[in-house]
Amino acid sequence: MSIRIDGTNTTANPGITGGDADTGLQFGTDEVKIVTGGTDRVTVDSSGRLLVGTSSSSQNARAVFQGNSGGSGGFAGLVKVSFDTTSPGSTADIGRIAFTDSGQVEAATISGRRDSGTWTSGSSQPTALVFNTTANVASSPTERMRLTSNGSLCLANTTRQLEGTFCPDGIIGTQPAISCYQNATNSQEQISFRNPNGVVGSINTNGSSTSYATSSDYRLKENVVPLTGASSRLNQLQVHRFNFITDPSETVDGFIAHEAQTVVPECVTGEKDAVDNEGNPVYQGIDQSKLVPLLTAVAGSNRQD
Numbered sequence: 001m002s003i004r005i006d007g008t009n010t011t012a013n014p015g016i017t018g019g020d021a022d023t024g025l026q027f028g029t030d031e032v033k034i035v036t037g038g039t040d041r042v043t044v045d046s047s048g049r050l051l052v053g054t055s056s057s058s059q060n061a062r063a064v065f066q067g068n069s070g071g072s073g074g075f076a077g078l079v080k081v082s083f084d085t086t087s088p089g090s091t092a093d094i095g096r097i098a099f100t101d102s103g104q105v106e107a108a109t110i111s112g113r114r115d116s117g118t119w120t121s122g123s124s125q126p127t128a129l130v131f132n133t134t135a136n137v138a139s140s141p142t143e144r145m146r147l148t149s150n151g152s153l154c155l156a157n158t159t160r161q162l163e164g165t166f167c168p169d170g171i172i173g174t175q176p177a178i179s180c181y182q183n184a185t186n187s188q189e190q191i192s193f194r195n196p197n198g199v200v201g202s203i204n205t206n207g208s209s210t211s212y213a214t215s216s217d218y219r220l221k222e223n224v225v226p227l228t229g230a231s232s233r234l235n236q237l238q239v240h241r242f243n244f245i246t247d248p249s250e251t252v253d254g255f256i257a258h259e260a261q262t263v264v265p266e267c268v269t270g271e272k273d274a275v276d277n278e279g280n281p282v283y284q285g286i287d288q289s290k291l292v293p294l295l296t297a298v299a300g301s302n303r304q305d
Contacts, residue, residue, distance in 0.1 A: 009026055011033075011035050014026040014035045023036045030045075031044060032044050049062055049064060050064070089114065090116050091113060094127070096109055108131075109130075113128050114126065186206060190202075200214065201215060212289075227297040230294050231301065233294060237263050237291070268284055270282060
């Protein structure tokens with residue numbers, strides 16, 4: 001193959017070719033292009049950026065990759081990272097993106113990793129995505145999150161796919177949609193609920209039970225007086241038997257939200273007959289635990305009698 005260096009230096013006839021007149025190197029003002037078939041494919045521009053699939057860009061990134069359009073012809077993508085074997089090891093990384101500074105020591109990574117199981121190239125490829133970040137005053141990344149081959153999202157753990165797992169569509173099958181784990185059997189906070197005022201509730205576990213807490217510290221309250229008139233208010237609560245429309249075979253005891261709201265407003269969320277902007281119902285809910293103070297006050301007065 002002969003090399004020509006006397007081309008017209010256009011995309012149709014690059015300055016340096018190798019026997020194919022429309023394939024070679026084209027030189028511009030402070031830039032170099034790789035041309036194939038008369039089309040710019042790769043450019044190193046005057047800013048030192050590598051442009052692939054495009055000859056110009058407004059991006060400040062050092063490298064810009066513009067993908068194929070895809071469609072019926074196949075994959076529409078930017079970059080495909082490929083492992084150099086058809087049988088990667090049980091937990092081997094098959095591709096990795098690393099983030100670092102000019103010292104080239106990895107600070108954060110995103111890896112595609114074989115997720116154990118049976119690997120047969122093209123037909124069985126169990127894969128996880130693994131996210132690693134480096135903590136303050138640490139020198140290397142630690143795994144923080146993993147999206148497993150079965151769709152589990154594992155946060156702050158690498159093996160317990162039942163604990164710290166979030167799977168809202170139930171694609172884990174018989175396993176729970178959300179599972180929380182604390183590596184201790186003494187009293188531990190599993191979930192904390194916060195707003196601009198601070199912590200307003202929590203779900204806690206100990207060695208054998210679960211408790212649900214809402215803010216109740218005396219330091220958060222004022223104008224504290226005894227509850228009076230509890231009996232008359234209790235008599236206003238209407239208790240019904242009914243079934244939910246979606247479950248006609250099960251009859252239960254309970255309240256109608258808007259009726260209970262007139263007696264104990266704090267036990268109900270939402271407003272009667274509310275709808276959203278499209279006219280769809282916004283249903284009320286009830287927290288029956290909010291009725292406990294009223295019941296306790298009545299029980300207390302009966303004991304005194």
